[in-house]
Amino acid sequence: MAVELATDDVEYCDFDSDTSLLDWDIVLFKPAIDEFIDYSSHFQGKPSLSDSSSFRLKERVEHWRREIKDAVESGKTVIVFLADLNLVYIDTDRREYSGTGRNQKTTRIVSEYDNYQCIPANISPVKAKGSAMRITPRGSELIASYWKEFEKHSKYKVILSGDKVPTCITTKSGEKSVGAIYKSKNSSGALIFLPDIDFYDDAFLEGKDDRQVWTEEARVFASKMLKAVVAIDKTLEKEGESTPEPEWVKDEQYELDKESKVKASLLKTEERLEKLQSQKGKLLEELRDLSRLRSLLYEKGKPLEHSIIDALSIIGFTAEQYHDTESEFDVVFESKEGRLIGEAEGKDNKPINIDKLRQLEMNIHEDLERDEVDKPAKAVLFGNAFRLEPVGSRSEPFTAKCKSAAVRSSTALVFTPDLFRVARYLSNKKDARFAARCRKAILKTTELVVFPEVPEQPGTHSEDVAESKT
Incomplete structure (x- = not known):
């Protein structure tokens, strides 16, 4: 689980991790990137990440986007708690130079980025805050018992403005989407978006021997949360039950023409991916050596x-x-x-x-x-x-x-x-x-030891500029 609960029955990992989600049947996930943001540098009023932080963030975002998609298609239940939308600027690796000699100026090209890039669904989150919500008929089929228990703990921090969002929770006024359920077409897996919950509420933590420990209230909360998400998973599993494809159906006489073409394309794509993964491994090793x-x-x-x-x-x-x-x-x-x-x-x-x-x-x-x-x-x-x-x-x-x-x-x-x-x-x-x-x-x-001053280099003076959207 990518959120932390006061129980030994779950395993926590942070966003800056390369954990695979395929090891679990149920995943609770928060797209929180605070650990990557250095608020000392800004561009157009938003945090501007350094070269290394930009690289790390993009790598982790791509990892989680891939893991969430694979987990859902493999029949897993992934529940995403809709955290704050964090807008930042990241480095694009592009530079523009002007002037000459000591007066040369380097312009770093940056582009806007956000924490929801890790979600493999077109939800188009927009910043908004509130706590007055209601469940829709679509939601009552699957999350009614969860909502009855956790509505009082829930607050929406974004509105889902994407096209054809399968809404399960809306705002009470305006009926804006603040929760959604995407079901896999090929398995019992589902990607469920729910309003955010504070898993580190003041009532859940207390000081003990100069450290923070879980309270009894936190353990009760964790137990209820586990029961609720397990119930959701079991319902999805029953809804998505299907007969495994027998071996004889895989015979070529039943294969569609388009299937063979797609399989050939898939094989070529996998070969390219293997080469790219090999190149990526070498580059990562080189980067680790340089960053040492x-x-x-x-x-x-x-x-x-x-x-x-x-x-x-x-x-x-x-x-x-x-x-x-x-x-x-x-x-x-x-x-x-x-x-x-x-x-x-x-x-x-x-x-x-x-x-x-x-x-x-x-x-x-x-x-x-x-x-x-x-x-x-x-x-x-x-x-x-x-x-x-x-x-x-x-x-x-x-x-x-x-x-x-x-x-x-x-x-x-x-x-x-x-x-x-x-x-x-x-x-x-x-x-x-x-x-x-x-x-x-x-x-x-x-x-x-006082080392000599480093000579001033061309391109020392730099500024950020946003990437053109043309």
């Missing part, structure tokens, strides 16, 4: 270590992890300018303290004891302090004690979001001189 650099902004542990190695490689170091039977170092890296050993530390909501410096000093001594090493390596502590907060709002990444100890031990302190800034620039542009300055900044600094 962003781990410098928010990760800790092994993921942070791997992204540090990626960044150091980008700025011209030969970098790798080192471990043998006696020693294990987060990263050993070198260039023509010198050789260095680094330790990485990420903190959720604290600055980096002196603890890791002790470990780093031990690593330098262990490394020097190796026969192939002639002189001590430069010590570098990579810190991702306050990693769960936006970079611009973080406090000092290293404690005063850590800084003073770094001066004494000639250790360079690197704030990983600063490393991300220069590595991002160098991943997009070959600039050997700038890369050398970055390497020297690490090699020559004791205490906090």
Whole structure:
């Protein structure tokens, strides 16, 4: 289920999931995309999503549209609670450029998008709010018992204005459609649209040991909801009962001419889909590799270590992890300018303290004891302090004690979001001189490393513009 209930008899998944709906007979679904929306960026009064958020949202929307359609055609009951209509602008991957040199301006082409794109039905939702509703004769056949129990909990947040909507609930005045039932022609499956319900009502949650837990009222509500949707599913199953096609009917002598043509077209389409899926898999893998650099902004542990190695490689170091039977170092890296050993530390909501410096000093001594090493390596502590907060709002990444100890031990302190800034620039542009300055900044600094400012690039100034609808 894609809505959360206070019972162990259902399984919850969020919108940003690749779960298949074919594993369940009944699905409760809400087209809610709040987790994708960053309200800090707007265009024409609506949220404007970043490139990465646009890609993720379109991918999830396509996933759910496909899953809902397949589930209904496979005989499942999918109930959609009609949540708020969220209008946003998403990136189209198209750019327009004007001006030259430092004055060049990039225009990002965006298009309007909404959360109901994931619904495989022409319902054309329009924003509207209210609670006065009535059930229609069509609805009384299937959802009368549900409506009797949950009408008091229901509120409409959109009106369905699509053509030929099979309405089951209307507004009391104006008789606008706020609920509908689409039945599959090929199975007992159905796609049912119902007015929204607040599944996180204040009466359903209470604080306990610094966390929110379900109340007894929430458990009673969940039990009633389960009984109601199971009753709907059983009614649909009885209505849609059909005799399975016997094997002898599949003989070619009974096949329609148009069937063979459609089957041939279907086979070609499946072949194209296989190729596209293979291409998509390769592109997704490439995208994951490229996006790993962003781990410098928010990760800790092994993921942070791997992204540090990626960044150091980008700025011209030969970098790798080192471990043998006696020693294990987060990263050993070198260039023509010198050789260095680094330790990485990420903190959720604290600055980096002196603890890791002790470990780093031990690593330098262990490394020097190796026969192939002639002189001590430069010590570098990579810190991702306050990693769960936006970079611009973080406090000092290293404690005063850590800084003073770094001066004494000639250790360079690197704030990983600063490393991300220069590595991002160098991943997009070959600039050997700038890369050398970055390497020297690490090699020559004791205490906090200050990287050189990233050169201003053509197309730095940008604005959004809506895609033409012509």
